[in-house]
Amino acid sequence: MEKKDALINYCLRLGDSSLILGQRMAEWCSNGPILEEDIAMTNLSLDLIGQARTLLTYAGELEGKGRSEDDLAYRREEREYYNTLLSERPNGHFGDTVVRNFLHSAFSYHLYQALKNSSDEMIAAHAAKSLKEVTYHLRHSSEWLIRLGDGTTESHEKVQESLDNLWEFTGDLFEMNEVDEILIKEGIAVDLNTVKNDWDKTINEVLDRATLTRPQDAYMHSGRLEAVHSEYLGHLIAEMQFLQRAYPTAKW
């Protein structure tokens, strides 16, 4: 595999994860439990879609086939998306969303911290920029997790169950293959084992404050690296791509 192809794939991994989680957060629009949260969640969505734009544009440029950010976001098939399995998990109830976002934003936070020093100028700039936004996302989900975990008996039980259900998708976040190997050698990508150590610390600290129990590592789902997804991604994409599929030449 060429370095260029590895970098394109790497941009899709980061960009697709932001795009899909952004789409999930957009699904909360007008469905939030309270008005402030409705606004917060759509703001998170906006940030994530913005982050996806930068990376998909860059991936298109590297590829050199004239594909724009929109072509990549709206005209690929399910098996061409490299997003994390965690990002495509359904919103469920508010507690499910809080736990998923917490696990994911802690991952993005530590990944971007490390990627700030990437030897690829664009990846480094993107990481530094996104880190500022992701910091707010991590804080938002952490504070909610503590409020719910250390809240009433019912809220505690609900988020503990969310955590137990989502845990098996966290292993996928840290899997690596040849793409990582090539890019780590070039100083572009970072070793996800290192990111995992930082992630563990953050997760433990917040779960502790939220009086929640960290689930045991058991079976972990896998698929991101091979673009193999759960049954949920196809449905998400069908909704996300509706307009572009129905009206292929539509323009703003």
Added chain:
Amino acid sequence: MVSLKYTKDDIWGFLAEIPDPEIPVITIEELGVLRDVEITSEKVIITITPTYTGCPAMKLFEDEIISTLKSKGIEKVEIKMVYSPAWTTDWMSKTAKEKLRNYGISPPVKGTEDKGVLFSSDKKIVKCPQCNSSNTQLKSQFGSTACKALYQCNDCLEPFDYFKCI
């Protein structure tokens, strides 16, 4: 050389007057979005940087820049978007912050612990732009736009936007 009757400073001057579409009391220059003007042999290159990656106002900024320059007879314009150095509220001038306050938006408080990772600090003092009281409380980290948080004044009870530090 593209024949231009304007200098770089002239062009900067035209663009510096474009207001932010969301907060019309401050301009794209005061906000720190306008980064550079370059005149090459073929075109004028305007460099801008986004406040937030998903800021919907960016497209408007681009359109405004192009139409402003067009009105001055400059047709060949390229907009270059840069991400580094990442935009920060520290670039906002004191005058711009004062304008924000008068407009009803509490300006970013420098040197606060807004950037703390996991939990927001309780020590930060965000003043109410209506009654100037320091007795205010954070309602939500996310307000009417990505760049603002929602606060409420405990004295005059008015809710207000606070421009977050990033």
